[in-house]
Amino acid sequence: MEISEEALVPADPDHTWRLVTDPRYVQQWYAFGGADIELVPGGAMLLRWDEHGAFPARVEAVDPGHRFAFRWLPEPGDLVEITLSAEGAGTLVRITESGALEDAATSAMAWRNSLSLLSELARAQQR
Numbered sequence: 001m002e003i004s005e006e007a008l009v010p011a012d013p014d015h016t017w018r019l020v021t022d023p024r025y026v027q028q029w030y031a032f033g034g035a036d037i038e039l040v041p042g043g044a045m046l047l048r049w050d051e052h053g054a055f056p057a058r059v060e061a062v063d064p065g066h067r068f069a070f071r072w073l074p075e076p077g078d079l080v081e082i083t084l085s086a087e088g089a090g091t092l093v094r095i096t097e098s099g100a101l102e103d104a105a106t107s108a109m110a111w112r113n114s115l116s117l118l119s120e121l122a123r124a125q126q127r
Helices: 013-021 023-029 104-126
Strands: 002-009 034-037 044-049 053-063 067-072 079-087 090-098
Touching: 002 104, 013 023, 013 067, 013 079, 013 090, 013 104, 023 034, 023 104, 053 079, 090 104
Parallel strands: none
Antiparallel strands: 002 090, 034 044, 044 053, 053 067, 067 079, 079 090
16 A cells, blocks of 8 residues: 655755754654654664654665655564655655555545645745
């Protein structure tokens, strides 16, 4: 099963890349309890939410400014791919999650909400 959500983020791909991969920014739009990300293929990740707990993942792909992918652990966890492509003065961000997807509707809603927060964060940083 696969879900995909996308949003136009009002920042160039380089800045959007930092928002998507730097733990201090990831905490502001996705993993609100904190994030640890070793940004290399095979690197360890830990994403935390106060209400849900901590979830380990492994970095699968790092293509700066273009693609970041990680897999939830334990194996074989769902794969999350985040792709960035320049569009006008902004960046089209697409998040695709594939695998067993325990609750696809809830996952899709969570990614939509996260993309909205990512766009808001980019707008706030431009002020």
